[in-house]
Amino acid sequence: MFKEKLKELEPLFYPKSIAVVGVSSTSIKVGSVWVSALLSAGFPGPIYPVGSGGGKIFNLEIFPSLRLVPGDVDYVIVAIPRRSVLELLDDCIIKKVKAVQFFTAGFSETGTPEGYKLEEQMLEKARQGGIRIIGPNCIGLYCPEHKMTSLLGKIGETGPVGFISQSGGIAGKLIEIGIARHINYSKGVSFGNGIDLDASDFLQYMAADPKTKVIGAYLEGTRKGARLFNTIKEVAKVKPLVVWKGGRTEVGAQAAMSHTGSLASSAAIWSAMFRQAGAIEVNNLEELTDTLLIFQQLNCWQGTSIAIIGGLADGGGGISVSASDACLESGLRVPLLSLETKQELGKLLGEVGSILRNPVDVSQARGMANLFKAIDLVARDTVIDIILIQEDIDILSPIYGQKGLEEINEFFMELRNRHNKPVIIVLPPGSAEPERLQIEQKLLPASVPVFCSMERAAKAIYKLNQYSCWQEAK
Amino acid sequence: MIKSQNLLTEVESKELLKKAGIPVIETKLARSKKEAISISKKMGFPVVLKVSSPDVIHKSDSGGVKLGLVNATQVGKAFSEIISSVKKAYPKAQIEGVSVQLMASPGVEVIVGMSKDPQFGPVLMFGLGGVFVEVLKDVSFRIVPVTERDASEMIKEIKGYPILEGYRGQKPASIPALQKLIIKVSQFVEKNPQIKELDLNPVFAYPDKAVAVDARIILE
Numbered sequence: 037m038f039k040e041k042l043k044e045l046e047p048l049f050y051p052k053s054i055a056v057v058g059v060s061s062t063s064i065k066v067g068s069v070w071v072s073a074l075l076s077a078g079f080p081g082p083i084y085p086v087g088s089g090g091g092k093i094f095n096l097e098i099f100p101s102l103r104l105v106p107g108d109v110d111y112v113i114v115a116i117p118r119r120s121v122l123e124l125l126d127d128c129i130i131k132k133v134k135a136v137q138f139f140t141a142g143f144s145e146t147g148t149p150e151g152y153k154l155e156e157q158m159l160e161k162a163r164q165g166g167i168r169i170i171g172p173n174c175i176g177l178y179c180p181e182h183k184m185t186s187l188l189g190k191i192g193e194t195g196p197v198g199f200i201s202q203s204g205g206i207a208g209k210l211i212e213i214g215i216a217r218h219i220n221y222s223k224g225v226s227f228g229n230g231i232d233l234d235a236s237d238f239l240q241y242m243a244a245d246p247k248t249k250v251i252g253a254y255l256e257g258t259r260k261g262a263r264l265f266n267t268i269k270e271v272a273k274v275k276p277l278v279v280w281k282g283g284r285t286e287v288g289a290q291a292a293m294s295h296t297g298s299l300a301s302s303a304a305i306w307s308a309m310f311r312q313a314g315a316i317e318v319n320n321l322e323e324l325t326d327t328l329l330i331f332q333q334l335n336c337w338q339g340t341s342i343a344i345i346g347g348l349a350d351g352g353g354g355i356s357v358s359a360s361d362a363c364l365e366s367g368l369r370v371p372l373l374s375l376e377t378k379q380e381l382g383k384l385l386g387e388v389g390s391i392l393r394n395p396v397d398v399s400q401a402r403g404m405a406n407l408f409k410a411i412d413l414v415a416r417d418t419v420i421d422i423i424l425i426q427e428d429i430d431i432l433s434p435i436y437g438q439k440g441l442e443e444i445n446e447f448f449m450e451l452r453n454r455h456n457k458p459v460i461i462v463l464p465p466g467s468a469e470p471e472r473l474q475i476e477q478k479l480l481p482a483s484v485p486v487f488c489s490m491e492r493a494a495k496a497i498y499k500l501n502q503y504s505c506w507q508e509a510k
Numbered sequence: 511m512i513k514s515q516n517l518l519t520e521v522e523s524k525e526l527l528k529k530a531g532i533p534v535i536e537t538k539l540a541r542s543k544k545e546a547i548s549i550s551k552k553m554g555f556p557v558v559l560k561v562s563s564p565d566v567i568h569k570s571d572s573g574g575v576k577l578g579l580v581n582a583t584q585v586g587k588a589f590s591e592i593i594s595s596v597k598k599a600y601p602k603a604q605i606e607g608v609s610v611q612l613m614a615s616p617g618v619e620v621i622v623g624m625s626k627d628p629q630f631g632p633v634l635m636f637g638l639g640g641v642f643v644e645v646l647k648d649v650s651f652r653i654v655p656v657t658e659r660d661a662s663e664m665i666k667e668i669k670g671y672p673i674l675e676g677y678r679g680q681k682p683a684s685i686p687a688l689q690k691l692i693i694k695v696s697q698f699v700e701k702n703p704q705i706k707e708l709d710l711n712p713v714f715a716y717p718d719k720a721v722a723v724d725a726r727i728i729l730e
Contacts, residue, residue, distance in 0.1 A: 261629030265653055305627050308651035311667075312660055509659070 037274055041237065042244035048135045048168065049179045049223055051110035055084040055133075057124060058115035059098050061091030066115040066139060066187070068093055073189030080183055082107055102127040113176060115139040121172075122157055129165030136162070138172035139187070144229055145173055155231045162232060174228030175204035178211060180221060181247070186211060195220020196249035197328050198242035200235055202227060203282070206254045206321070213325045218480035219332060222247040236260065236267040243271040250331040252324055253279045253315075265309055272314030276331050276503040279315045280324045281306045314506045316499050323495065326487060330496040331503075333485040334458050338504040339421025340368045342497070343414045344395035344490075346426040348407065348444070349435050355426055356395035359462075359490040363424075366494040370394050377417040384410055404440070408447050415455045423451070423459045424493060429475065430466040438471070445475055449482040460485045462493050516706065516729040519562045521609050523727040527710075530698040532691060534722040535614055541607040543589040547582045549610045556580045556613040559588045561596045565603040567726075572599035578613055585610075614723050617714030618674060618683040622692060622722075624654070624699045624708040632699050636692060638670040639712040646670075656696035661689040674715065683715030691720050706730045 054074060058067030071085050075094055084105045085098045092098060099105050102112065102124065109131050114124060118140050128136050143151040155172070162169050170176055175186045181194045188208055192215040199221060201207035207226035214221055222245060225238050235255055242248045251271065258264045271277050284303040310317040318324045342363050346356035360370050371394065373381070378392045385400040396414050401407040415423050425448065432441060445461075452459040461479055463472050463486055476486050487493040518526070524534040536553070539562055540546035550557040561574030569575050573595030576588035592608055619639030627633045630653045637649035650664040665671065665688055676682030691713065699705055706729055710722040 258629055261627070262631060265630060302627070304649075305630060305633055305651055305653075308633070308664075309630060309653055311663070312652050 037270060038240040038244035041240040045168075045233070045237065045241040047110065048170070049177055049184065050182045051081065051134070051184070053082045053084065053107060053109050054079065054111045054113060054184075055086055055099075055102055055105055055109045056113045056115070057086040057102060058139075059085035059087040059093055060089050061087070061093050061098055062089060067113070069189075070113055070115065070139075070187055071096065073185045073187060074183075076189050077185035077191045078183045079185070081110075084109060102131055105131065108132070110134050112136045113139065118142045118154060118172075121154070122161060125158060125161045125165065125167070128167055129161070133167055135168040135170060137170040137174065137176035138228075139175065140171075141173040141228075143172050144231075155229065159231050169232035170225070171228040172231070173204075174226040175207055176226060178207070178221065178224035178226075186224075186226070188212070190215060193218070193220040194222065194247075195332060196222060196247070197252065197332050198222050198245065198248035198250070199224045199252040199254075199328075200227065200238045200242070201225070201254040202230070202235065202256045203254060204228065206282075209321060210252070210254075210325070213321070217325065217329055217486075218477075219325060219329050222249075230259075234258070234260070236263050239267050239271050239277070243274050249275065249335065250328060251275055251277045252328045253277065254282060254324070255279060256282045265313055268310070268313035268315050272506070276336065277315045278318055278324060278327045278331070278499070279310055280318045280320065281310075284319075316502050318499070322492065323499075326492050326496040327499045330460075330485045330500045333480075333483045334500060336500070336504060337422075337458055338501060339458075340497070340501055341371045341419060341421040342368050342494075343373070343417070343420040343423050344370060344426075345398060345411060345414065345423065346395055347397055347399045348425075348427060349399060349431050353397070355428075355490070356397065359424070359426065359494075360395055362489075362491040362494040363497075366491075366498040368494055368497055371419045373414065374417050374419055377413055380413050381410060384413070404436075404443065407444075411447075412451065412454075415451055415457060415459070421457065422497060423457060424462065424490070424497075425459065426462045426464070426490065427475070428464060428466070429468045429472040433468045433471050441471065441475060442478075445478055449479065449484060452482075452484060458485070460487070460493055460497070462487050462490050464489060517564050517567065518727040518729065519564055519606065519609070520560060520725060521562055523708075523725040524722070526702075526727065527698070527722060527725055530694060530701075532694045532698060532710075532722065533720060534725060535611050537609050537611040539607055540589070540610050543586050546589045546608055546610055547585050550579070550585045551582060553610065553612050557585065558611050558613050559585065559592060559608045560611075561592050562606045562609045563596065563600075563603050564606075566596060566600055566605075572596050611723075614714050614721065615716075617716045617721075618680070619712040620674075620683070620688065620715055620720075621649075621709070621711040622695055622713055623710065624695065624705070626706060627653075632703075634664070634692060634696055634699075636664045636688075637668055638673060642668075642670050654696050654700055656692060658689065658693060661692040661696075664692065665689060681717050684718055684720060687718070687720040688713075688715055691722075704730050 056067045056070045074083050087098045090100045112133050143155050178186050180191050199210050204226040242251045344359045398410045401410045448459050479486050521539045524537050527534050538549045556578045559576045579585050621637050621639050621643050623635045632654040635649050637643040642648045648669045650667040652660045652664050674683040709726040713722045
């Protein structure tokens with residue numbers, strides 16, 4: 037599906053050379069920041085700074101005009117005032133540029149007739165010259181595999197998650213959170229006003245891209261509703277698509293209009309559209325990143341029967357009870373353990389009534405070996421699909437110390453493989469923050485999903501199942 | 511009163527819906543008292559009379575609706591009362607006469623409607639009638655064209671769904687009949703892009719069928 041879109045947009049994500057227009061050797065310009073970002077990311081091809089003042093920046097020659105750049109230019113990043121954009125497009129046509137990304141703002145998002153008119157003129161020129169436009173009013177493409185960075189200059193690891201965002205700010209947050217939580221991207225794009233290439237184009241591309249396994253989207257509005265609806269329908273058939281719609285409330289909708297010049301429509305219709313098309317709707321950045329993380333780590337795993345293990349050291353009663361609530365309220369199940377598991381647990385931990393329930397209280401286990409045995413018994417139980425464990429570092433750290441904590445987490449990573457069942461860890465933030473982060477950074481690269489709270493974990497597990505349910509009902 | 515050239519009367523609306531295969535309760539226009547009596551005799555009693563005018567949107571607010579008329583005398587009297595009270599409320603309204611229909615036996619009241627979204631085009635709405643739609647806004651939407659699966663999901667999605675399944679001895683509503691009705695409405699609005707808005711309110715749902723009791727179509 038969408039094989040042609042893949043061919044059409046692939047060169048944009050893997051350009052051989054990039055020119056940045058709007059660079060100055062004397063004053064601080066966005067263009068200069070962009071050049072520095074590409075350099076620090078290690079972009080593999082030539083980078084050509086362009087700026088009317090000439091001179092040098094980061095040891096690179098600044099060309100007074102795009103036309104004077106000696107080599108071929110595939111991709112152009114533009115950060116110049118809007119009055120000069122049409123002239124620049126002429127230069128791009130002469131240079132046979134493939135795509136132009138406009139950071140430049142001040143177009144339809146301002147709501148002025150001039151803004152709209154200028155967009156029309158840009159589009160007409162680009163179509164005539166066979167050039168694709170990304171934006172305007174955006175931070176463009178992100179492709180860690182090709183060391184292609186956004187304005188931020190940060191590059192995370194390459195992975196299976198693709199994202200599209202109408203907003204540059206949200207795109208930036210997705211990249212940052214991605215780096216922090218090991219949500220690893222194949223490609224990302226912020227497309228702003230999307231006058232040429234818009235959400236549908238990039239969704240189709242990511243659906244066809246063999247390196248993308250799950251797609252996240254932040255949308256505010258669309259000018260081509262029917263096309264977007266049909267695209268989402270087709271994309272959701274082949275890959276999970278997690279969508280966050282901004283501008284849901286009246287005030288938000290007004291902000292959306294002035295933000296990227298999109299026409300906002302009522303929240304109920306958007307939600308209905310997502311459901312009808314098979315997309316998974318989320319309501320904020322937390323939910324979006326949580327859901328993308330769980331899809332990346334567990335790859336469309338199906339299963340809603342959860343074993344909750346709380347209180348690795350203390351009783352953890354309240355935590356376990358509230359974790360049960362979170363699971364059940366999110367549409368998950370917390371089933372009774374099988375008789376066999378109960379008997380084995382009883383033998384191991386002693387016949388204390390409370391320990392034989394789910395949520396499981398393993399605090400009675402004496403010593404680490406018994407703790408591991410108890411957890412293994414629960415994980416092995418065939419009524420259980422997913423093991424959800426709360427690790428309170430504030431409590432565990434003083435008891436087990438750094439080495440003990442490492443041992444426990446090694447066990448969790450190994451447990452996942454032993455039973456081929458997802459192990460999901462909740463690490464609630466507290467006072468032992470450095471230790472907590474250290475553990476998180478070990479678990480995440482081992483395909484173990486990590487969340488800050490049981491509530492967020494439960495919601496993400498539910499969303500993960502939503503996709504398989506939709507697929508099955510088809 | 512809203513002066514609207516684009517509002518079809520109930521009789522006109524139901525005529526179009528019937529042709530499209532959407533079940534509606536039989537409704538005829540009576541231009542005179544005599545005609546109203548003879549139509550009701552043919553239909554059988556009890557009947558409902560409603561003012562028929564392209565200018566009157568809120569029929570019952572202006573005394574334009576009379577329910578449960580059980581004989582010819584009551585029909586005659588109701589006809590005169592409707593005409594005079596609507597004329598009083600809306601002196602400039604063009605009144606075609608009254609519509610006559612059989613008083614439907616009570617069923618579960620639902621609403622099926624269509625409006626146009628500026629970004630996604632025609633959108634269908636489903637919900638339980640009365641307080642559920644007006645106060646609780648317990649409704650679901652789907653974009654046209656609506657598939658069988660969409661129709662089934664939009665019915666099951668509303669919070670009041672258990673009421674349709676039969677609640678406290680009340681007879682259940684036929685889900686397949688509602689599903690079929692929704693799909694027919696989707697096909698109808700898809701074929702007729704000149705329709706701007708549509709309301710089947712209420713539709714009465716019974717254990718074996720669903721019938722639109724009142725209908726309103728607004729053209730572009």
